Amino acid sequence: MSRPDRASAPLHRPTHVLVLGGTTEGRALAAALDGRPGLRVTSSLAGRVARPRLPVGEVRIGGFGGPDGLADWLRTEAVDAVVDATHPFAAGMSHNAALAAAATGVPLLVLRRPGFAPVPGDxxxxxxxxxxxxxxxxxxxxxxxxxxxxxxxxxxxxxxxxxxxxxxxxxxxxxxxxxxxxxxxxxxxxxxxxxxxxxxxxxxxxxxxxxxxxxxxxxxxxxxxxxxxxxxxERPPVPAGLPVAPDVAGAVRWLERSA
Missing domain, CATH: 3.40.50 (Rossmann fold)
Known part of the structure; x- marks a missing residue:
């Protein structure tokens, strides 16, 4: 996975990005956005692992209380964009994020690594x-x-x-x-x-x-x-109608367009 140059393409304005993480991609995205002037990045981890690998920057651990709780958090914390970088099988969280984003009008991107591909001999x-x-x-x-x-x-x-x-x-x-x-x-x-x-x-x-x-x-x-x-x-489908990025570079480009 290539890592974007965070100094070369600043976001358009001060903004708050929520990264629903706990994955390698979530940590890499937090690192790619770290230090951008005027940008607040909060990484949210579900808290299901006793000693998780923490991303850089601000971190919250624990659930939101379903889609309504997440929607309230987005409003209270003035979130401008959400990146769902959860595990490809975290279907419940992805579903809740889609409902919360729709309820609040906050742009939502799904950052989802490509699946495994069979090769001859498998x-x-x-x-x-x-x-x-x-x-x-x-x-x-x-x-x-x-x-x-x-x-x-x-x-x-x-x-x-x-x-x-x-x-x-x-x-x-x-x-x-x-x-x-x-x-x-x-x-x-x-x-x-x-x-x-x-x-x-x-x-x-x-x-x-x-x-x-x-x-x-x-x-x-x-x-x-x-x-x-x-x-x-087989992995569950991404909620219908949402944009999807396969890597961190694509997620950063989306944020630059959406924030």
């Missing part, structure tokens, strides 16, 4: 949900690497005939599969590390979300090299 099985992934698993393998986030592990709790290896930043909460091993770790991950992980734990099927980005992509390469099937949960 054995992908695309499914619409984690529930569908759980239904498919018994026919694909017995030792499963769950790389789909700790909040989704409950979808596999009823599968007592499989062994699961799950990786997450924080410990998952019940319900959990009967046979589950948890690795507490945070990306980015290396290709060599992912190869070793899959071999050491004798993994024969991988489950992941189509989150995109480079931090967790090496597991897909490692799975391809080993000939393993990968169950890929």
């Amino acid at each position: 054995r992908w099985h695309l499914v619409p949900s984690l529930t569908a992934a759980a239904e498919l698993l018994p026919g694909l393998g017995r030792r499963v690497f769950l790389s789909s986030g700790r909040q989704g592990i409950a979808a596999f709790a009823h599968l007592d005939g499989l062994h699961f290896l799950a990786r997450s930043v924080d410990p998952p909460e019940p319900p959990l599969p009967p046979s589950l091993q948890v690795l507490l770790d945070r990306g980015p991950f290396t290709l060599d590390g992912e190869r070793a992980l899959l071999r050491e734990h004798r993994i024969d099927v991988v489950v992941t979300k189509d989150s995109g980005g480079t931090a967790t992509a090496p597991k897909l390469t490692a799975a391809r090299e080993l000939g393993l099937p990968v169950v890929v949960v």
Whole structure:
């Protein structure tokens, strides 16, 4: 991802930008906007990770209380533009942001990294949900690497005939599969590390979300090299009618036009 030169293109006027973040892109956008004269940037994190990586500048942690609460915050804090840089699977927050922006008339951009793209040799099985992934698993393998986030592990709790290896930043909460091993770790991950992980734990099927980005992509390469099937949960759509930028540079250009 290229980083824009924040000194070369100042925003048109003093403004307040709310970045709904918690992602690599959210932190990069806050850094790209940091220090621009007259610009206030507030990054908002959901607070679901115990020790989040904080962006530069002003940060708030916690929910807004639904779309109405977010709309009230936009009005109270005189926000001029919102960038939804949440995780591609944070559909609830994206929905609330769209409703709040529509209610207040505040311009809203979705900053969403491109999804993963299959290449020759991949054995992908695309499914619409984690529930569908759980239904498919018994026919694909017995030792499963769950790389789909700790909040989704409950979808596999009823599968007592499989062994699961799950990786997450924080410990998952019940319900959990009967046979589950948890690795507490945070990306980015290396290709060599992912190869070793899959071999050491004798993994024969991988489950992941189509989150995109480079931090967790090496597991897909490692799975391809080993000939393993990968169950890929498709990402939810962006709320209809909203502009979308694939990277930080595009988000900065949008802000320069909209603020």
